[in-house]
């Protein structure tokens with residue numbers, strides 16, 4: 001499954017996969033995900049608010065410390081997991097299930113109810129459990145020693161994998177079992193999707209063998225139903241990433257899944273196989289869960305250490321969302337300009353994807369800073385360092401969201417300088433391999449901050465400043481981010 005993922009693909013396979021991904025990030029699809037994003041953030045906000053209030057009542061004046069990085073991880077996993085598979089992922093702490101449903105009809109609560117009604121609750125739990133084990137035991141830090149050695153010596157990777165499969169240790173066994181469970185569950189979902197669509201008169205046969213399912217178009221446009229919990233007979237919600245992928249391979253018919261990618265007009269790609277579809281859905285979660293959680297945790301840290309930024313953010317949030325239970329809607333997004341600037345500036349100082357790479361095309365050379373690099377060489381681009389380069393960024397080490405706020409009087413004086421100016425801010429990379437999910441991530445981060453800060457502020461626990469970092473595939477706060485949530489209003 002891993003070998004068929006967009007991230008690892010190249011050449012025409014990469015173009016084929018990238019085209020299949022595009023519809024999931026079209027404006028209509030993003031608008032459809034919005035209620036799920038705000039619903040999950042609201043669920044987390046209410047849980048933290050209730051926890052803080054209970055703790056303050058128990059010990060007069062005392063608060064309740066939480067690891068905000070972990071909490072945000074539960075929320076972003078719930079968002080990408082539910083969006084990806086179209087089933088409720090149950091990854092925000094179970095405690096809040098009771099508390100969340102009452103105040104607002106959150107999308108998640110709706111999806112949960114729908115899932116229970118349809119008996120597909122089990123899918124979400126199975127997928128979430130398998131993903132959890134894959135994240136843990138697939139990482140070089142917590143996983144098998146084989147993975148650590150493979151990270152140090154990438155050229156030995158295939159040999160080490162063969163060895164690991166022949167003589168597996170306990171952690172590798174857990175990882176392979178979790179991957180098998182995940183694959184089986186996804187294939188069940190794909191089969192049920194096919195059954196539903198063939199029951200609707202479509203021809204769903206042949207895709208696994210690589211044959212197009214021509215003419216099996218779905219009639220609904222699907223967008224938004226993933227978020228509202230409306231779902232087809234199959235248990236896969238229309239408008240979810242899985243639904244869009246399956247629709248895409250049916251030759252342009254299904255929902256927004258049939259749209260061609262930008263610049264792809266006239267280009268025909270072979271339909272994706274079941275295995276390729278399953279691989280993309282898994283990558284959607286892998287790529288979108290921890291990166292966005294880290295970005296949000298870094299933003300919370302930056303806000304907590306800059307009271308003037310916090311005051312301005314709260315003013316904007318209160319202005320845009322004046323109603324006591326109001327969640328951000330599509331028309332509110334352009335009005336959350338300062339919130340977006342806060343996310344961008346946090347991404348500059350703390351880019352979760354701190355490093356990316358390119359390979360100089362074989363047979364060509366690349367000249368950088370007076371050095372000539374031969375073809376076939378891997379070149380690493382350290383975004384963390386580039387984002388703090390004082391030759392490029394005025395007041396490089398300071399947290400100043402006004403850099404990203406054109407209406408601010410400080411804007412001009414804070415812009416990056418020199419030849420690198422155009423790509424100086426690159427938390428999502430650049431060029432044709434730029435992060436395909438960046439609009440999804442920015443929308444989620446922005447509405448999550450607005451929804452959380454509408455109810456709460458966060459005070460850092462002693463010892464959290466300066467922030468300690470750990471960098472592996474992504475960069476995250478070392479040991480989490482420990483804060484006390486402070487409710488903004490009396491309950």
Ligand code: HEM
Nearest residue numbers: 007287288291292295353356428429430433434435437441
């Ligand atoms: C704050 C959150 C995120 C950050 C910081 C981030 C960052 C990045 C970076 C730096 C790259 C490599 C770009 C390059 O080499 O030029 C990348 C690639 C990618 N990202 Fe993201 N990402 C985030 C969220 C997401 C989300 C939410 C998704 C999907 C739902 C996603 C899916 C992908 C995929 C599929 C690729 C590979 C694209 C390709 O190779 O064509 N990312 N991301």
